[in-house]
Amino acid sequence: MKYKLGLIGYPIKQSMSPWIHKQFLKRAKLEGDYSIQEINPDESFAEEIVRLRNSRFDGFNVTVPYKKRIMQYLDQLDEDAQTIGAVNTVVCRNGKWMGYNTDWIGFITSLKHHYPSIFQNRRSKILLIGAGGAARGIYYGLLKEKFTRIDIANRTHSNAEAIAELAGANGRTSIMTLKDAENNLESYDLIIQTTNIGMKPNVYDMTISLSQLHGSSIVSDIVYQPINTEFLYQASQKGASIHYGHTMLLYQAQYAFELWTSKKVPVDDMEEQLRHKLEGE
Known part of the structure; x- marks a missing residue:
């Protein structure tokens, strides 16, 4: 064949x-x-x-x-x-x-491959930045993996709320502004940038500042052109572990x-x- x-x-x-x-x-x-x-x-x-x-x-x-x-x-x-x-x-x-x-499976499989430790504690605190189609798929995948503490930061509140509805009545998702996310970054174990901000040719653009990022966090960016986005570069400078979009x-x-x-x-x-x-x- x-x-x-x-x-x-x-x-x-x-x-x-x-x-x-x-x-x-x-x-x-x-x-x-x-x-x-x-x-x-x-x-x-x-x-x-x-x-x-x-x-x-x-x-x-x-x-x-x-x-x-x-x-x-x-x-x-x-x-x-x-x-x-x-x-x-x-x-x-x-x-x-x-x-x-298969997008959500791709993200979860890649994360398991590179950072299996995050799956040892389903109460790890996770932040999704963005509320588009990619965020919805990743949120769905994280729910399938039984993570219970997934927050969403987005400019448009209603789009984030529509994603959080996937968790049903037992969901523990907080919806916040990008500024609120910036100010609370140190409380997250995993931060996932799900928008196309930072993609070529606008390689220096970022969704949020990482000034409050904790060095023990895992930071992921689904953008893969460039591979090492400004978001990931600044996260690595803070000592965070990096998860690449490709x-x-x-x-x-x-x-x-x-x-x-x-x-x-x-x-x-x-x-x-x-x-x-x-x-x-």
Whole structure:
């Protein structure tokens, strides 16, 4: 069997997903290809979906701005993706399209790989910065791992509240302003920056000041271009442990590939390779 895989989104010409999945195909000793299927928002999305269906893909990834929009074109939806409200992986089998979300699994798997100690205490205090789709997926993953103390800092209170509703009646999530988060950073064991602030070309932008950061904290940033964001650089200067965003990208891809092929490819040595690729080395 020769697998036909791809990625839809816009803009995605600089995506690292083709490199990652071609490595996976090679390691799994499978034939196939992974192609970019860029869909300009000015084009008819419905027509592009018809084209994709006729192209007989075995599976494809979905990235911004289509993670929500794709859902109406799917035949089935995984329970996790339905709860999160976003799909980043589609499995095409027997003429049916099934939607999944592997972003949250990618984050949790990467965090477990690098900082297993944080999972030894489910009462560790966690701060999410931002309340977009990525924050919702990560919050969902942390709930699945039975963490009970997850706070959200965001400019728009209502967006954060909508995420906190995932915890139900037993939730212990405080919603706060970015300024309040700045002033209380020393109380958190894990701080996760989930917005695109600090991404190229605006590499010196930051969501909050880290002046009150405690050196024993773990600080994560899902931005991976650049790898060492200003947020992570300043956190490391404070003595904090660092969790890089490109590792989430790699592990979510690992699970997507497993959904398509039933093959779980080991990726440990690929973290450093991906880092070099992203840094242009």
